[in-house]
Amino acid sequence: MSSGKGHILFGLICIFGSIFLISNYFFKPTIQDIVFYIVVGLLFALWPDVDTKSIGQKVFYTMFLIMDVYLIWKQEFRTAAYFGLIIILPVLAKHRGWTHSRLAMIIVPLPILLYPIWQTGTPDFSNLPLYAIAVTGYFSHLLIDGKIF
Ligand SMILES: [Zn+2]
Numbered sequence: 001m002s003s004g005k006g007h008i009l010f011g012l013i014c015i016f017g018s019i020f021l022i023s024n025y026f027f028k029p030t031i032q033d034i035v036f037y038i039v040v041g042l043l044f045a046l047w048p049d050v051d052t053k054s055i056g057q058k059v060f061y062t063m064f065l066i067m068d069v070y071l072i073w074k075q076e077f078r079t080a081a082y083f084g085l086i087i088i089l090p091v092l093a094k095h096r097g098w099t100h101s102r103l104a105m106i107i108v109p110l111p112i113l114l115y116p117i118w119q120t121g122t123p124d125f126s127n128l129p130l131y132a133i134a135v136t137g138y139f140s141h142l143l144i145d146g147k148i149f
Contacts, residue, residue, distance in 0.1 A: 002144040004046065004055030011045025012038070014140035015133060022129050029129070037133045044109055044137035048145070052095040061087075100147045109134035 002010070019037055023029055029037065046056030064087045071080035090099055098104055113131040116124040142148045 007045050007141050010144050011042055011137050011140040014136050015041035018133055018136040041133040041137035044134040045141050048099040048141045050090045051093050051099045105138040105142055
């Protein structure tokens, strides 16, 4: 069990560890890449608590609201309706339910990895480091909550 601040702090430690590994063994990310990795990693460190009143829920539902207003403004009503349907799912689930599973840790960040493949139609795994950081952030949350072992 931990507060949002605990998840942010431990998430940062894990994210910096991953960035250290990536930059020493795989490639040198730019400062811009590193900042982006930290933001994405922290979002995934907060994501699992979207199912309860938390910092993560405030952050994500604010982002969801902005996205939904944008979709409505663009008159993408069908997309807005499906988006609204999907974003309500976490709050209907019990706290520490599916958002706190190891399977969700792998699947929820998967669009990050698959988006370039879908966009280009080629096996483009250029987002693999970002996906690794997202899973790291998610992992840090589940580890503190005692949901990994
Ligand atoms: Zn949690």
